[in-house]
Amino acid sequence: MENAAPNNAVTVNIEWLSDCGGCHVAIVDLHEKILQVLQSVSIQRCPVLTDQKGYPPARVGLVSGAIRTEHDRHAAEEMRKSCELIIAWGSCAVYGGIVGAGIVHSRREIFDTVYGNNKTTLTHADPTSRVSPFEQSVLPLDRVIDVDLYLPGCPPHPAFVFDALIALVEGRTPKATKKTVCSRCTRRMEKTDVDRIRSASEGIPDPEKCFLSQGYICMGSTTLDRCLSPCPTNGVVCTGCAGATMQILTEPNRDIRTEIAERMSRLTAIPRDAVVREIERTAKSHYSYTMATSMIGEKPTFLIRKWLADAEATYE
Numbered sequence: 640m641e642n643a644a645p646n647n648a649v650t651v652n653i654e655w656l657s658d659c660g661g662c663h664v665a666i667v668d669l670h671e672k673i674l675q676v677l678q679s680v681s682i683q684r685c686p687v688l689t690d691q692k693g694y695p696p697a698r699v700g701l702v703s704g705a706i707r708t709e710h711d712r713h714a715a716e717e718m719r720k721s722c723e724l725i726i727a728w729g730s731c732a733v734y735g736g737i738v739g740a741g742i743v744h745s746r747r748e749i750f751d752t753v754y755g756n757n758k759t760t761l762t763h764a765d766p767t768s769r770v771s772p773f774e775q776s777v778l779p780l781d782r783v784i785d786v787d788l789y790l791p792g793c794p795p796h797p798a799f800v801f802d803a804l805i806a807l808v809e810g811r812t813p814k815a816t817k818k819t820v821c822s823r824c825t826r827r828m829e830k831t832d833v834d835r836i837r838s839a840s841e842g843i844p845d846p847e848k849c850f851l852s853q854g855y856i857c858m859g860s861t862t863l864d865r866c867l868s869p870c871p872t873n874g875v876v877c878t879g880c881a882g883a884t885m886q887i888l889t890e891p892n893r894d895i896r897t898e899i900a901e902r903m904s905r906l907t908a909i910p911r912d913a914v915v916r917e918i919e920r921t922a923k924s925h926y927s928y929t930m931a932t933s934m935i936g937e938k939p940t941f942l943i944r945k946w947l948a949d950a951e952a953t954y955e
């Protein structure tokens with residue numbers, strides 16, 4: 640199925656790799672604005688909309704998901720060959736995202752968890768067909784093909800998706816704010832005498848006060864705003880799903896845990912080192928969206944396997 644766009648419409652191919660499908664739902668979240676997009680765009684290939692299995696030549700390719708399987712690699716390469724411009728769409732494609740959290744487990748561990756030791760599978764054996772072989776590790780899209788534009792977010796907010804699509808139709812570069820989630824959050828940062836870290840589910844946070852001031856680890860100050868700050872606005876800490884700020888990604892010595900620790904220790908009576916230790920102990924949560932990107936994974940200060948081993952040792 641192709642939409643009835645005019646002949647001069649921008650042709651678009653869409654592909655999803657290893658991901659949750661949420662980025663495709665973000666297109667549906669455009670609601671009536673999708674009609675405006677469809678007036679100028681001809682969607683030729685889209686796994687959730689069209690029955691097109693091939694890769695027809697297109698002006699723009701939107702690719703969501705990370706490279707986890709041999710099929711992902713093949714699909715990414717076909718998209719690159721068929722599209723003039725490739726957009727890495729969503730945090731999985733940009734950084735590896737949630738799928739990228741698989742880097743801290745071996746393929747054997749993952750297969751044992753999903754098949755071997757899973758009570759809901761029938762055979763408890765590795766699948767021998769219908770599952771594409773795993774790559775050695777999880778990779779963001781640009782580790783396999785060249786990417787022209789990055790649109791992080793988990794998923795990107797429909798406002799950013801709309802802006803990116805309309806910008807491409809109009810032949811301009813989409814707006815890319817470098818602001819953080821904090822920039823849109825209305826909570827007040829203030830100095831308190833809070834002296835211990837609280838888990839996200841503990842107590843009822845003050846709705847006016849910054850989570851950090853209350854002892855909750857909120858990642859808004861280290862996270863790029865690609866979402867319009869829905870979580871802190873609605874009473875939930877930011878978990879950093881849109882990925883780290885450009886400063887953290889590009890400067891080797893800037894790091895999520897130390898930046899949050901500096902800020903939190905200034906706002907509370909909690910020692911900086913206690914915050915660093917807590918973020919290291921729960922590193923799988925705090926780095927879950929970005930650990931597969933070399934911009935985080937190759938930082939000299941990023942030692943996730945050591946942190947996880949230390950955390951496991953404390954439970955034994």
Ligand code: SF4
Nearest residue numbers: 658661729730731793
């Ligand atoms: S970025 Fe988030 S919403 Fe998009 S596919 Fe990945 S996990 Fe799903």
Ligand code: SF4
Nearest residue numbers: 821824849850857859
């Ligand atoms: S750290 Fe979290 S709660 Fe505090 S201002 Fe930033 S987004 Fe809001």
Ligand code: SF4
Nearest residue numbers: 866870877878880881
């Ligand atoms: S506020 Fe944080 S966790 Fe919530 S959507 Fe935005 S980046 Fe993701």
